[in-house]
């Protein structure tokens with residue numbers, strides 16, 4: 001038999017569920033591993049999907065998505081991107097943000113091109129870069145509060161560097177870049193002729209202030225691909241709707257990649273998304289407030305335990321240095337916590353080698369469950385420190 005593709009063989013499954021599987025049979029298990037809101041999709045959005053089915057809106061759509069949705073997306077996200085992207089030439093509806101990342105990589109990268117990724121990082125970036133033949137270059141941000149600095153960016157650039165991937169708010173750390181920080185990074189990108197993929201999927205879940213987009217900085221509109229999606233803001237992970245906003249020549253290449261990979265996103269989900277973007281402007285507010293309250297609970301408990309943590313400013317994760325505080329590896333910590341306290345977390349190593357020493361706790365859960373989990377973690381930490 002001939003060999004299978006080296007591009008897929010080099011990838012490993014992201015093992016986010018590993019420690020959830022360990023507690024699956026425990027009746028008192030608390031699973032804080034999932035990157036998914038614990039709220040249902042708002043009812044008015046689900047109703048729009050039902051209407052789409054009843055009215056027979058069940059056929060293929062244009063590759064780039066239905067025009068009313070592209071128009072609505074351009075208008076809705078203008079408050080974040082600062083630009084009115086042309087719905088015909090610069091906007092794509094994608095099968096979740098995951099697909100937007102994938103087709104962006106296919107459109108931009110030649111084999112061997114380097115992509116700079118501040119780490120710890122969401123694992124989806126590495127997979128998409130490698131599938132497109134690119135080479136991820138992880139820049140360790142642990143000593144700078146999980147933020148990429150202009151100096152660290154400059155040092156990572158080589159003649160093969162083509163793209164920087166930036167997320168704000170970020171998964172797994174919840175960190176957010178300020179206008180000034182983005183502006184300093186933008187200057188390097190312009191000076192060194194880099195493209196930027198700006199993953200803004202958590203923009204609506206930024207706790208304070210208005211989210212800043214690097215696409216707004218001078219010289220950046222033509223070199224930035226902004227991606228958004230409804231999975232997190234509207235609790236629509238299973239509907240698979242994302243958006244890409246890109247300069248027309250890049251969007252055209254991405255549309256070709258979309259045509260040959262998925263044809264189009266689900267017609268029914270697109271009608272649901274149209275409802276979300278036209279009538280669901282306030283949907284994310286109660287979710288954001290719930291995550292903020294959970295963030296406060298978690299940070300307070302971690303401070304009580306004397307565990308170093310960078311306070312998340314958005315998204316729904318907290319990424320403390322719990323294993324390192326106990327002199328354990330992330331995997332060993334997660335395994336012991338799952339077995340002894342029946343609490344499942346994600347090991348920091350799921351987010352590149354720069355996550356060693358950390359764990360990700362999801363804040364997308366009822367506060368009672370979080371309180372109980374934090375209490376068990378605190379007792380676990382005490383036992384380990386005493387023993």
Ligand SMILES: Cc1ncc(COP(=O)(O)O)c(C=O)c1O
Pocket residue numbers: 035095096097098099122124167170171199201229230231237241242
């Ligand atoms: C930072 C980030 N980007 C993109 C995605 C992909 O989201 P989706 O494909 O559901 O839109 C996720 C999902 O967890 C994420 O955390």
